């Protein structure tokens with residue numbers, strides 16, 4: 001183990017985190033239901049942190065930022081910067097300044113957890129730089145500090161899923177591994193439209209507050225669907241899980257976070273033989289997730305692209321069970337193995 005004195009740093013530190021997809025429970029999880037999510041290791045984020053005197057970003061990645069004492073003040077610091085500055089404070093080295101360069105394979109603002117993954121990779125890189133031990137709870141907590149900035153009111157599902165080893169059931173701030181007894185495929189389709197999580201979360205909160213009794217009914221129904229979906233995933237009941245996803249999509253439509261483009265992609269996936277499909281993440285753009293038999297995945301993927309998806313990725317659920325996720329991409333130029 002390396003020396004842990006306040007400002008002893010290596011020349012550089014590195015850290016990694018991955019994308020996530022929410023299978024069921026986005027938005028309602030902010031209001032107390034569980035949610036089911038899975039990490040996507042084939043869509044990674046890598047961060048490199050170096051000590052600096054604050055003179056600027058030397059290297060180029062997807063983006064870079066300065067954090068700490070000599071970093072320029074900004075009215076709206078990014079989630080990753082907030083997470084890193086909170087880490088420096090907690091470690092008692094807030095007099096330090098670091099340069100963080102982030103290499104991100106996750107499309108930004110598409111519901112795949114890019115903000116949480118970038119924060120997770122950045123905090124891990126800075127911990128590595130200063131030789132700090134990070135237990136999972138401390139890391140989650142720091143990423144959540146950044147997520148509160150990115151989401152307005154973050155449930156913690158993204159922070160948990162981008163740091164998880166496999167699929168999780170998340171409830172009230174606690175993530176537990178969930179069994180996957182299914183060999184099917186999940187096709188993720190990018191609408192090509194950036195959605196603002198903060199706006200979507202605020203819109204949903206307003207809508208629920210406007211009619212508390214209807215909100216209670218909707219949240220109770222959501223919780224039932226999430227439990228049914230978790231059971232179906234464990235028991236290998238593909239049709240039941242697909243039907244549950246579709247019902248959840250209807251509910252997300254009622255919450256106002258679906259769009260005509262998302263509805264078109266959902267319909268295209270179903271017409272091509274998917275068992276179910278729904279938006280994943282905050283909506284208002286972002287990505288659609290379709291559940292299909294593995295042999296139908298290529299035609300579902302093609303149908304989604306014909307209906308306007310800008311790129312698709314396919315995840316085998318059998319890989320989720322083994323903890324070694326396999327993912328193939330329709331657009332290998334992003335550097336994802338196909």
Ligand code: MEV
Pocket residue numbers: 022025026027028029030111113151153154155156157158197201281282
């Ligand atoms: C975003 O990926 C998931 C939301 O439920 C927000 C959150 O849980 O923090 C929309």
